[in-house]
């Protein structure tokens with residue numbers, strides 16, 4: 001079946017997911033600090049902007065100025081896209097976002113519902129773990145979040161920090177089930193060198209690569225390369241020759 005796809009803007013990743021993400025899906029992008037989650041998110045929104053699909057960058061982490069600078073260092077013109085109204089940056093807190101998603105009168109809710117908004121990014125979903133220690137409550141929060149974002153015509157990347165703390169484990173448990181897809185980004189130690197690996201763990205309603213590929217971050221953003229050949233243990237972070 002020839003389904004409409006939403007290209008991520010990273011050519012090699014799009015090949016891994018048969019052309020792009022499915023429209024209206026919520027995809028979790030999991031990775032440790034510095035693996036390139038935010039860079040991937042820039043590419044996703046800029047690819048949308050090129051296609052006149054407006055995007056929202058909802059961030060709890062960085063002021064717009066810092067985001068412009070980071071994007072610029074990759075050769076990506078986030079500021080220009082925002083000036084043209086193709087990308088909107090919303091700097092907020094988990095508390096305000098959650099309240100806004102439950103209130104159709106709120107500014108954030110109204111922005112999400114704008115018909116021309118087709119893509120969204122949340123950087124990062126991990127911040128909700130600060131709101132509660134209760135797993136059921138956290139699950140309720142993530143259900144509200146995912147259901148609000150999964151509206152007709154909007155495709156979302158939920159960025160998620162990969163750390164081995166209890167609260168982040170609870171987050172992973174809840175979000176991994178709720179999300180339509182999971183993209184995992186990892187550091188891998190190969191012969192005393194740190195390389196980067198990317199794999200699609202899940203993509204509801206679509207075929208996808210099961211292979212683990214390496215990628216680099218450079219001018220233009222993420223560049224996905226070859227399958228890690230002749231190695232195993234890559235997802236453990238330290239690979240061995242097979």
Ligand SMILES: Nc1ncnc2c1ncn2[C@@H]1O[C@H](COP(=O)(O)OP(=O)(O)OP(=O)(O)O)[C@@H](O)[C@H]1O
Pocket residue numbers: 031032033034035036037038039040073074075161217218219
């Ligand atoms: N212009 C550039 N050229 C090469 N590599 C770059 C460039 N800009 C950023 N990087 C690499 O990208 C990494 C940061 O990527 P990014 O901010 O997207 O990661 P992240 O997963 O969002 O991290 P965090 O969890 O800290 O937010 C840097 O640590 C650096 O290795």
Ligand SMILES: [Mg+2]
Pocket residue numbers: 037038039123
């Ligand atoms: Mg980031």
